[in-house]
Amino acid sequence: MAFFSMISILLGFVISSFIFIFFFKKLLSFSRKNMSEVSTLPSVPVVPGFPVIGNLLQLKEKKPHKTFTRWSEIYGPIYSIKMGSSSLIVLNSTETAKEAMVTRFSSISTRKLSNALTVLTCDKSMVATSDYDDFHKLVKRCLLNGLLGANAQKRKRHYRDALIENVSSKLHAHARDHPQEPVNFRAIFEHELFGVALKQAFGKDVESIYVKELGVTLSKDEIFKVLVHDMMEGAIDVDWRDFFPYLKWIPNKSFEARIQQKHKRRLAVMNALIQDRLKQNGSESDDDCYLNFLMSEAKTLTKEQIAILVWETIIETADTTLVTTEWAIYELAKHPSVQDRLCKEIQNVCGGEKFKEEQLSQVPYLNGVFHETLRKYSPAPLVPIRYAHEDTQIGGYHVPAGSEVHRVISHFEVHLQSLVSKS
Numbered sequence: 017m018a019f020f021s022m023i024s025i026l027l028g029f030v031i032s033s034f035i036f037i038f039f040f041k042k043l044l045s046f047s048r049k050n051m052s053e054v055s056t057l058p059s060v061p062v063v064p065g066f067p068v069i070g071n072l073l074q075l076k077e078k079k080p081h082k083t084f085t086r087w088s089e090i091y092g093p094i095y096s097i098k099m100g101s102s103s104l105i106v107l108n109s110t111e112t113a114k115e116a117m118v119t120r121f122s123s124i125s126t127r128k129l130s131n132a133l134t135v136l137t138c139d140k141s142m143v144a145t146s147d148y149d150d151f152h153k154l155v156k157r158c159l160l161n162g163l164l165g166a167n168a169q170k171r172k173r174h175y176r177d178a179l180i181e182n183v184s185s186k187l188h189a190h191a192r193d194h195p196q197e198p199v200n201f202r203a204i205f206e207h208e209l210f211g212v213a214l215k216q217a218f219g220k221d222v223e224s225i226y227v228k229e230l231g232v233t234l235s236k237d238e239i240f241k242v243l244v245h246d247m248m249e250g251a252i253d254v255d256w257r258d259f260f261p262y263l264k265w266i267p268n269k270s271f272e273a274r275i276q277q278k279h280k281r282r283l284a285v286m287n288a289l290i291q292d293r294l295k296q297n298g299s300e301s302d303d304d305c306y307l308n309f310l311m312s313e314a315k316t317l318t319k320e321q322i323a324i325l326v327w328e329t330i331i332e333t334a335d336t337t338l339v340t341t342e343w344a345i346y347e348l349a350k351h352p353s354v355q356d357r358l359c360k361e362i363q364n365v366c367g368g369e370k371f372k373e374e375q376l377s378q379v380p381y382l383n384g385v386f387h388e389t390l391r392k393y394s395p396a397p398l399v400p401i402r403y404a405h406e407d408t409q410i411g412g413y414h415v416p417a418g419s420e421v422h423r424v425i426s427h428f429e430v431h432l433q434s435l436v437s438k439s
């Protein structure tokens with residue numbers, strides 16, 4: 017009996033080994049076939065540059081996305097450039113961007129950050145710059161449930177109502193008291209919008225804060241400078257070692273000092289605001305803020321990660337919306353007929369009453385003005401670079417592992433889409 021069961025175990029083992037080897041070989045030949053399909057594809061068109069520095073000298077313009085757009089008219093919606101020793105694949109159309117971000121997502125799901133961004137994001141501790149991993153899933157869920165999702169937005173409605181009320185009463189006061197003087201829209205809107213960002217983050221607006229680590233009291237304008245203005249400036253600071261990683265052993269002291277100073281001041285101010293908020297928990301202040309949400313929902317996060325994630329909502333709210341609104345007002349001022357049509361549309365909907373969020377669906381022209389502004393003056397024309405960690409393809413071209421993939425929200429698309437929307 018024991019002999020027969022021994023034989024049947026051996027037979028079972030031999031047969032299952034054959035089956036395993038058969039399927040393993042099939043799998044191997046299938047993936048080899050796929051890989052060879054990818055590598056027989058043509059290489060991405062190359063923008064000619066110089067030896068060693070590549071295309072660096074051709075990208076001296078302050079707005080590199082404009083150069084990228086010009087090149088797309090010559091080399092097409094996907095092309096490759098050399099930034100020193102790194103190869104960068106630039107995507108200039110909705111189709112190639114969609115293919116990279118959706119269809120080929122599994123091969124391009126990590127980020128490549130510049131030296132400045134690595135420090136300023138505390139090594140990818142933000143939703144917008146993290147790799148698409150478990151950390152990203154956790155913090156994105158928190159952001160949606162705690163701030164950006166429909167329910168959270170309903171709870172924060174009174175912040176936005178107060179913003180509209182305050183901006184319009186300041187504009188009316190200016191028109192009444194200084195009818196001949198131009199109005200500084202940015203000063204008014206920036207102050208109020210930053211107030212909304214602080215309320216979302218900490219449950220209250222802040223007029224000043226004592227920052228123990230710096231030994232100073234900062235006004236709201238100074239807090240804005242440290243948390244928003246200086247960080248935007250830092251994000252585009254260039255470290256030449258980004259382009260020549262093999263020279264990273266050479267110190268770049270002035271760059272490092274600048275970035276570290278900005279990063280430390282930002283953390284010091286965030287810590288002061290967080291401590292101030294925590295002292296008030298349980299008192300009469302609004303406890304429904306993003307800081308409290310993160311602290312109760314994401315207990316695995318470190319203190320520094322929480323500070324960066326709360327700061328992320330401040331910078332994303334205070335900068336993008338400010339810049340977009342400013343450009344919209346600029347375009348409206350230049351086109352009085354568009355302004356008149358917009359005024360009429362709004363008056364038809366709300367008459368002499370104040371405009372309400374619920375009425376947004378009844379003002380398609382306002383929606384058009386907003387989208388046209390975003391297309392023409394995208395506040396985020398270049399998004400953080402992604403990294404292909406395995407061979408893949410985009411737009412019918414071979415994209416080798418190790419390529420850096422850059423998405424441009426290009427003016428080429430803008431012009432095309434503008435023509436479509438005008439017609």
Ligand code: HEM
Pocket residue numbers: 143144145156159164328329330332333336337340390394395396399400
């Ligand atoms: C006019 C306003 C805004 C514009 C034009 C804008 C633009 C963008 C763009 C282009 C991206 C894509 C980045 C990428 O693909 O890598 C992005 C991502 C993101 N934005 Fe905004 N944004 C705006 C407002 C906001 C606001 C108010 C928040 C609030 C906190 C926010 C939070 C985020 C986050 C968290 C991501 C990353 C999403 C992810 O990777 O899953 N944005 N934004």
